[in-house]
Amino acid sequence: MAEPTPFNAAERAAAQRLASALGLAPFEPGWVWLAGAGPGDPGLITALGLHAITQADAILYDALIDKTLLKLARPGAELIYAGKRAGKRSCRQSDISRTLVSLARKGKRVLRLKGGDPFVFGRGAEEALALARSGVPFRVVPGVTAGIGGLAYAGIPVTHRDTNHAVTFVTGHGADGKLPAFDWQALANGSPTLVLFMARKYAGEIAQKLIAAGRGAGEPAAIVSDASRPDQTTHVTTLAELGSVALENDAPAIIVIGENVRLRDGLDWLGAMSGKLLVADPLGTRKLSDAV
Numbered sequence: 001m002a003e004p005t006p007f008n009a010a011e012r013a014a015a016q017r018l019a020s021a022l023g024l025a026p027f028e029p030g031w032v033w034l035a036g037a038g039p040g041d042p043g044l045i046t047a048l049g050l051h052a053i054t055q056a057d058a059i060l061y062d063a064l065i066d067k068t069l070l071k072l073a074r075p076g077a078e079l080i081y082a083g084k085r086a087g088k089r090s091c092r093q094s095d096i097s098r099t100l101v102s103l104a105r106k107g108k109r110v111l112r113l114k115g116g117d118p119f120v121f122g123r124g125a126e127e128a129l130a131l132a133r134s135g136v137p138f139r140v141v142p143g144v145t146a147g148i149g150g151l152a153y154a155g156i157p158v159t160h161r162d163t164n165h166a167v168t169f170v171t172g173h174g175a176d177g178k179l180p181a182f183d184w185q186a187l188a189n190g191s192p193t194l195v196l197f198m199a200r201k202y203a204g205e206i207a208q209k210l211i212a213a214g215r216g217a218g219e220p221a222a223i224v225s226d227a228s229r230p231d232q233t234t235h236v237t238t239l240a241e242l243g244s245v246a247l248e249n250d251a252p253a254i255i256v257i258g259e260n261v262r263l264r265d266g267l268d269w270l271g272a273m274s275g276k277l278l279v280a281d282p283l284g285t286r287k288l289s290d291a292v
């Protein structure tokens, strides 16, 4: 991708005007802001996250953020790639924390920009703890997690009172790279909807374990890849088929298992924009008299 063009003076002044209209916190020198950029669509960053980009002297950004956001950085701001992708060469966590500390100690305004929400399966808390241990002041700017916003872009609500009163976020990738040791019986019984991060590799094993613990092989599941990006794809399948579908490619994906997946037939608003017909009663539970 070509280097983004920095904002000009008038554009920067407009961004500053917006920040003061909203009364946003000032980004002080020597501080680190740990912010979420959302799942992909740059429009999903928060106002505070955007403000931080315009103010930062140094931005350490992840692989999963949309690079057009960096266009808003100050001219001369240091843009440092600190990405990780499963199986690819990546920056060490300790190097990232060390860089954050050393830039902050030089009196820079340091922005750590992470995909989704920084405290959801993204090691943001580890980085924040390293800052705390070093006595570097920091602020956390939450973001839209792929596990909620990414599903919303696929027309799948994480909750609906006719399908699930609870939702569980699960990672398929433990600290050692393996599937963490879950209590599968408890997950199967207590989690009507499961939202899986980093779980392509072990999706088949997860599905088998859930089926063995009593979940239906025909239960709906969906794999939402590159959620909220121009190349977003959604593959609706069943628990029995999930493993093979998940291995079809390696784009970042959120996997959702549960009856709420059926709501996509009525709520795929992105699909509707390109002509897909939405089903009026995707769960088949509404009475005729419910029509508004």
Ligand code: SAH
Residues within 6 Å of the ligand: 039, 040, 064, 114, 115, 116, 117, 118, 119, 120, 121, 122, 144, 145, 146, 147, 150, 196, 197, 198, 199, 224, 225, 226, 227, 228, 229, 252, 253, 254
């Ligand atoms: N902090 C992030 C998650 C980081 S873990 C968040 O809150 O969203 C990285 C995993 O998040 C990916 O392997 C994938 O499972 C998921 N992910 C992040 N962005 C995604 C996207 N745009 N589409 C689908 N999955 C995504």
